[in-house]
Amino acid sequence: MSSTTLIAVGLVLLCSSLAALARPSIEELKSRAVLDDYESNVVFGYNIVMETNKYAGRYTGSTLACTSCHLKGGTQPNGFALNVAGLYPKWRSKNGVRNGLGLRIRDCFLYSLNGIMPPEESAEVQAVAAYVHYLSEGQAIGKAPEGYSVPTLPETGSDPDPARGQAVFKRACTACHGADGHGTAAAPPLWGINSYNAGAGTHNVAKLAGFVWANMPLGQERSLSHQEALDVAAFIYIQHRPFDPREGRLRKLAEKIYRSIWGGDQTKSSSK
Ligand code: HEC
Numbered sequence: 001m002s003s004t005t006l007i008a009v010g011l012v013l014l015c016s017s018l019a020a021l022a023r024p025s026i027e028e029l030k031s032r033a034v035l036d037d038y039e040s041n042v043v044f045g046y047n048i049v050m051e052t053n054k055y056a057g058r059y060t061g062s063t064l065a066c067t068s069c070h071l072k073g074g075t076q077p078n079g080f081a082l083n084v085a086g087l088y089p090k091w092r093s094k095n096g097v098r099n100g101l102g103l104r105i106r107d108c109f110l111y112s113l114n115g116i117m118p119p120e121e122s123a124e125v126q127a128v129a130a131y132v133h134y135l136s137e138g139q140a141i142g143k144a145p146e147g148y149s150v151p152t153l154p155e156t157g158s159d160p161d162p163a164r165g166q167a168v169f170k171r172a173c174t175a176c177h178g179a180d181g182h183g184t185a186a187a188p189p190l191w192g193i194n195s196y197n198a199g200a201g202t203h204n205v206a207k208l209a210g211f212v213w214a215n216m217p218l219g220q221e222r223s224l225s226h227q228e229a230l231d232v233a234a235f236i237y238i239q240h241r242p243f244d245p246r247e248g249r250l251r252k253l254a255e256k257i258y259r260s261i262w263g264g265d266q267t268k269s270s271s272k
């Protein structure tokens, strides 16, 4: 055998053994006739993340899906990727307790989806937790994975300016998110009654700017300058959105009345 043949045979063997080690894709899991308990939870969790209102609608209150922010089902580096199981449990100043993965997931239902907190033992939380574990296979425990969260933008020397941000919004965002920012069939709302509420992690100029710079406009990621990303984030930040649920039930009631009078398109048909 020549040395080139030997190398070729070696490569084939290496590739097939790597393939055997790799975790099965969601598509592959879905095509199997039989799934074990963990695998069927992974698939259900994936479905919830992709089409939240269809698969976990009883706990949601917006037209967003988890994948609206946790891009590509939580697989996009610098797009709030969800391969984070190894970082939990961890202490969070937001609620002042050590958060297990379940509580962290439930928090996103309450704030990011402006919904209600599902119980820890609900099928939905268990399934999403299984999916997060699946995404985290192979990650080191206690160490933030590559592309964790979103980039922190450097100081630009100029404060984020909503007026300049409005111009960026009109030029670069309205085609998909709508002239009024309330979303279209192509993209979810950035503000308004069907968006995330004021208690959400995204309701933060620095974090939103990092997300926008790294991921928006979709298809032209990283085309905005840091300043433009900060400005458009400041513009989005000052728009009206659902109240922070920690601010009290009375305000929530006001929101409910507002919805019942002016509708607020709660069809939940859009998973975007
Ligand atoms: C409006 C945007 C948005 C939506 C919608 C959303 N999240 Fe999040 N989520 C965030 C942000 C922001 C963070 C904080 C990430 C950070 O600080 O790096 C987060 C954090 C998380 C974390 C912890 C990740 C980490 O970095 O430690 C999990 C798990 C999570 N979300 C699950 C979900 C699930 C499940 C859904 C759907 C039921 C959902 N999220 C919907 C914005 C969102």
Ligand code: HEC
Binding pocket: 064, 067, 068, 069, 071, 072, 168, 169, 172, 173, 174, 175, 176, 177, 186, 187, 188, 189, 190, 208, 211, 212, 216, 217, 218, 219, 224, 232, 272
């Ligand atoms: C080509 C269409 C397109 C353009 C242009 C675009 N977006 Fe998006 N955006 C999307 C889609 C689609 C999603 C949801 C991701 C998904 O479902 O895969 C999204 C999600 C978001 C989110 C998180 C979810 C939410 O609704 O809050 C923010 C914030 C956001 N975009 C901001 C912006 C900003 C700011 C601009 C302009 C600088 C912009 N986008 C331009 C398509 C677009």
